[in-house]
Amino acid sequence: MTRTPAATVPGAVHPSTPLDPDAAISVRGLVRRYGDRNAVDGVDLDIRRGEIFALLGPNGAGKTTTVEILEGHRRRDGGEVRVLGVDPATGDRRWKSDIGIVLQSGAGDSQLSCLELLRAQAAYFPDPRDPAEVLDLVGLTEKAGARGRTLSGGQRRRLDVALGIVGRPRLLFLDEPTTGFDPEARRQFWSLIRSLRELGTTMLLTTHYLDEAEELADRVGVITRGRLVEVAVPAELGGRGTAPAVVHWTEDGARRSAETATPTAFVAELAARFPGEVPDLAVARPTLEDVYLRMIGEPE
C-alpha cells in the first residue's frame, strides 16, 4: 500500500476527526484498489443530514467507486464508512429502506410499465410514497402505462429517479443523473431535485456538469485521481469568492488586462484616464469552470 499521508484538504474534514455518527455520511481514509492502482485514495468526508452534496470530477476520478462503496455495492480496501450511522458493508434491510439509489447504469430493462415498476419497487419498502404521486413528481404521469424501452433517454432517467425515491429514502444517491439530457430536460430535473430538498431528503450527487453542481449543491467536493482536492460551497470553490478580479480594456491599440482586489476603484481610475467610455472594458471573476479545470489539471 502506497498511500501517502493525506495533506490537509481545503474545506474537507481532517482525517484524524472521529467518524460523525449523526452525519448522513461520514467517511475516513477510504481506499479502494483496482490491481495496484488506488481508485479511491484516502477520502475523508462528512455530509450533513438535509444537505445536497455534489461530487465533481473527471471520468475515472473515483466518483462512482466512492458512491458505490457508500451504497453498499462495492467493497472497500481501507478506511471507515458510516452511512446513516451504519457501515454499508453490513447494511441490512432496515438500513436499505432508508436509502434510495439511482445507479449510473440505470435500473435495467423490463416488460413492465412505469407504474407497474414503481408499484413493485414500492412493495419492498416499509413506508413507500404513492407510486402515482411519484410519477407525477418526475413528470411521467402520461407515461404511466408505457414500458421502459418506449421512453426517451431523459424520461428513462426520470423513471430511474422515481424508482430511487418511491421508498421515501432519507438519503438519495444520484450517480450522474443527467448525463445525456438536453438542456430543457436538465432544467426540469433540477426543479425535481429542489422539490426533493424541500421534502428533507439528503442527496449525494455525482456529476461532471459544473453548472449542475453550482445550481443544486450546498457544497461541492472535487475529486481527482481518487482524492478529494477541495470541499467548499460552489461560490467559494478554488478561492473564487476572494480571487482577484481581472479587468480587461484596450489602450493605445493594445489589449490590456490587470488583476486587482479592488476592481471598482480600478475601473474608476481607468474612467478618469479616458475622456469617454473605456474601450472594450470587461471585469471578470474566475468561473467555477476556471477553478475546476485548474484543480483537476494540477500535476501530482
Place this chain on the structure above:
Amino acid sequence: MTTVERPLPSLFSVVRTRAGVELKEFFRQRESVVFTLFFPVILLLALGAILDYDLGSGVDFPQYFMAGIIAVGIFGASLQNMAIHIAGERSDGTLKSLSGTPMPKSAYFIGKVVQVLAVAVATIVILLLIGVFVYGITLPSGRDWLTFAWVAALGAAACTLLGITVSTLARNSRSASATVTPIALVLEFISGVFLPFDQVPTWLQTIASLFPLKWMAQGLRSVFLPDELALREPAGSFELGRVALVLGLWCVVGLVLCVRTFRWQERGED
C-alpha cells in the same frame, strides 16, 4: 424526525410482488414465450407429422416422444430460461438495482421458482392437449401421475438451480443463449428424446447419463410407456430409484454451485 418505524414488508407480500413481476416479465416477452413455451410444441407438431415408427406393444412415435418432449419443455422452462434471463438481468443492471433495495433476497429466488413452475406447467398442459387431441396418445393412469409429478418437480428443481449457476458463468443473455442452446440440443439428441435411447451409441449414452435431462426423460418414459417397454431400456428397467438419486444429486450440486457463485452484479463490479 419521527422515530416510529413501520415494519418491513413481510416475506410473503414481497414474494407475491416478485411472482407477479416474474410472470409479467416472462409472458410479455414474445421471444421468451416463443423460444421456451412454443419450441417444444413446434417440435412435437413437426416431428409428430414427419416421424412414424412402431416401437412395439402398440407404441407409436408420438406416444414415445411425449416423455422426451415434456422433459425438453421442463429443461427449457428451467435451465435455459433461468440461464438466459438471469444473465440478462445481471448485465443490464436489474440485479444490482434490486440488491440495493430492502427486498429480501430469498423473495427474488422464490419469484423465479414460481415463474419456472408456471411456464413448465403451461408447457406440459399444452403438450398433453396436443398429444391427446392431435395424436391420440394414452394418458398416464393411477400411480403414473404421481411418478410424473415427482420426476417433473425434481427435474425442474435441479435444472433451475443449474440454470441460475450457468447464468453467473455467462457474460450476458446473448452469450448465455449461445452457450446453452447448442448444449441443450446435443443433450436432447443423446438423451433419448427424439429417438429411442437404445439406438443412441453406448458411449453417448454414458455421457448423457451424467446430465439430468436423460434421467428426466427416462423417468417420464416410465409414465407414458407400457411396462413391457422397460426391457428396451439399456438397464432393462426404468430405474426410478436411480432417476430420483441422480436428479436429487444434481439438486444438491446445483444448490451448492448456486450459493457459491451467485452474484448480484457483473464480474469485477464489486
